[in-house]
Amino acid sequence: MAPKSRVPEKSSVSTSSAPKAKKAGSADAQQIVQDVWSKYVNKTPQRVKLLDSFMVFLIVVGVLQFVYCLIVGNFPFNAFLSGFSATVGQFVLTASLRIQTNPENKAEFESISHERAFADFVFGSLILHFFCINFIN
Amino acid sequence: MRWLFSCMLLALLGAVQALSSSGQRLLVIxxxxxEREKYSVLLEDLSSRGFHxxxxxPKADKLSLFKHGARAYDHVILLPAKSKGLGPALTANQFLDFMNNEGNVIVALSSDHATPSSVQSLLLELDIHVPSDKGALVVDHFNYDSTSAADKHDVLLLPFPKAIRPDVKNxxxxxxxxxxxxxxxxTLGNxxxxxxxxxxxxxxxxxxxxxxxADVVEDPFATGEQLNIVSSLQAHNSARLTVVGSAELLQNKWFAEKATINGQAVKTANRDFVQKVTAWTFKETGVLKIGKLLHYNNERVSKKLNTSVxxxxxxxxxxxxxxxxxxxxEVSEYEIDHLAPxxxxxxxxxxxxxxMLSPFxxxxxxxxxxxxxxTIFGVSFRTPDQHGIFNFRINFRRPFLTNLDEKRQVTVRHFAHDEWPRSWQISGAWVWIGGIWVTVVAWVGFVALWLYSAPTTNSVKKTQ
Structure with a gap:
């Protein structure tokens, strides 16, 4: 019975008022975004939020450098490479730290403690900064 | 130190050979x-200039241009002979070998005698062509000497030659x-x-x-300025050969003879001309020498010229x-008995x-x-933006001057790692420098916050 009743319902919705449905759809989308956001705000641990905000910051800085390169030119190309790859590398390192320390992945990284992951992250970042500063000369 | 030594050696050599720059041993064939009497003034002139x-x-038994594989003489004058062959010591190959060993040759031809076959093939080898029939001679009905050749017009009176090109020294x-x-x-080949x-x-x-x-000359060997009375060849090794069309030109008789041209009495200047031709052929003139050669880095030093300090x-x-x-x-030119600027x-x-392969x-x-x-010549320049093995090369080849070809090989390296300008000296890089330091500072801040936020995370976990 249920399928029978469902089919006419659907057809009536699609034929009667398309704009209404759209409105409802956008409302749904807004609802979804809001739900996602509130869920993220409420359920994400603070350290992961900190990681995320740092990664967003890195994306912004990297995009700015890339746009500057597109507009002005890549004249000291090594400078562009080191500046841009500093953000990209830092982003990658931060992402791996996020993967290793996220409580949701706990099952997969049981053998790696948060302290160990953080130490790796610091070590890798220091090497990255050294290389970038050396390369930009 | 090396150039000092070579300069001393040069000075020493100069003292030893006071005269011709390439030796004094002269063979007259x-x-x-x-006939020796006819050429006595020429021979005296030559020995007074220091030639032995x-x-x-040519029939002498011991005659040879070479001794123990090296040149036995530095210069040769070949005067015309009655016999058609010159013998085994004076073949065209012998003359070419002699020139390959930097010997100089004057070949005098005469219309009274047939040109010897070895001389003919020697000249043919060098692309200088002479008429093949015996007795052919140059006639001019306008510039003849009316004292000695009133009828035959076969004694020409010619002015001294002008420079063959405006940019060539005469x-x-x-x-x-x-x-x-x-x-x-x-005639000379092209x-x-x-x-x-x-x-x-x-x-x-x-x-x-x-x-x-025949009354009319048909198909003459050559006419006008195509005909050369005296022509010369300077090989790549600067050995010189001069062909004098008239051996009589070298004889005493014509050295200061009274002659008449177009009713004007003149005195021939053959002695002066022959002196110049022999001096050039035997390398008393037109010889270039490279002295001290110097190149140095012109940066970071005071730019005083030629002061070794x-x-x-x-x-x-x-x-x-x-x-x-x-x-x-330093380039000098040999002038009769000394080096001049x-x-x-x-x-x-x-x-x-x-x-490097081609000139940059x-x-x-x-x-x-x-x-x-x-004369000290100099130039300053900037090495090209290309690393590799380069040559400083002087390649100077001019008519009547000995060839200069001098090379000095140097390596041109690229910038060393620490020779590039620092990043902050290039204003275009400031944004990316900023990018790096913003990343570094933000990272430090992040690390601090991470360490600081550790207990909070625990409490969040607990609350969850």
Missing amino acids: LEDEA TTVQS YFAGEGLIAVPRAVGQ ESPLILPVLRAPSTAYSYNPKDE AIPEHNPKIYRIKEDVAFQI FLPVENDALQLEFS HRLNLTPLSQTANA
């Missing part, structure tokens, strides 16, 4: 001893008229860049054989790309090539100063 003359018949200039009796004219005319026949002259019975390193083996380099060279003709210039720079060298016997 003369078949008939009785040996007169030999080593045969002089005053007066040269008597050219019964000359065998030569292919060889080494052969040069010294004295050309006037445009009204032509070559013909008086034995021809101011220059840290002479002739370094290695340069860097885009580096200021100075180059100096050399200066190229007005429209000409000595050039320096800085080349070809620069005119400017005369900076003169010493007692050399």
Whole structure:
């Protein structure tokens, strides 16, 4: 019975008022975004939020450098490479730290403690900064 | 130190050979001893200029241009002989070998005698052509000597030759008229860049054989300025050969003879001309020598010229790309008995090539100063943006001057890692420097926050 009743319902919705449905759809989308956001705000641990905000910051800085390169030119190309790859590398390192320390992945990284992951992250970042500063000369 | 030594050696050599720059041993090949008298003034002139003359018949047993595989003489004068063959010691190959060993040759031809076959093939080898029939001579009905050849018109009176090109120095200039009796004219091939005319026949002259019975000369060997009375060749090793069309031109009889041209009495100036021709052929004139050659890094030093105190390193083996380099060279020209400062003709210039396979720079060298016997040429330039093995090369080949070809090999390296400009000196890099430091500072802040936020995370976990 249920399928029978469902089919006419659907057809009536699609034929009667398309704009209404759209409105409802956008409302749904807004609802979804809001739900996602509130869920993220409420359920994400603070350290992961900190990681995320740092990664967003890195994306912004990297995009700015890339746009500057597109507009002005890549004249000291090594400078562009080191500046841009500093953000990209830092982003990658931060992402791996996020993967290793996220409580949701706990099952997969049981053998790696948060302290160990953080130490790796610091070590890798220091090497990255050294290389970038050396390369930009 | 090396150049000092070579300079000393040069000075020593100069003291030893006071005269011709390439030796004094002169062989005169003369078949008939009785004819020696006819050339006595020439031979005396030559020995007074320091040549040790040996007169030999081509039939002499011991005659050889070589001894123990080396040249036995430095210069040869080949005077015409009655016999058609010159014997096994004087083949065309022997003469070519002699020139390959930097010996100089004067070949005198005569219309009275047939040109020996070895001389013919020698000249053919060098792309100088002479009429094949015996007795052909150069006649001119406008520039003849009416005292001695009123009827036959076969004694030409010619002015001294002019420079063959405006940018070539004339080593045969002089005053007066040269008597050219019964000359065998030569034509020069177009292919060889080494052969040069010294004295050309006037445009009204032509070559013909008086034995021809015909009244009209048909198909003459050559006419006008195509005919050369005296022509020369300078090989790549600067060995010189001169063909004198008329052996009589070298004889005492014509050295200061009274002659008449177009009703005017004149005195022939053959002695002066022959002196100039022999001096050039035997390398008393037109010989270039390279003295001290110097190149150095022109950056980071005071730019005083030719003071060895101011220059840290002479002739370094290695340069860097885009580096200021100075180059100096001393060039002298040998003049009869001494080295004098050399200066190229007005429209000409000595050039320096800085080349790897092909020249990256070809620069005119400017005369900076003169010493007692050399001109110092110099130029400064910037090494190209290309690393590799380069040559400083002087390649100077001019008519009547010995060839200069001097190379110095140097390495040109690229920038070392610490020779690039620092990043902050390039304003275009500031944004990316900023990008790096913003990342670093933000990372430090992040690490601090991470460490600081550790307990909060625990409490969040607990609350969850």
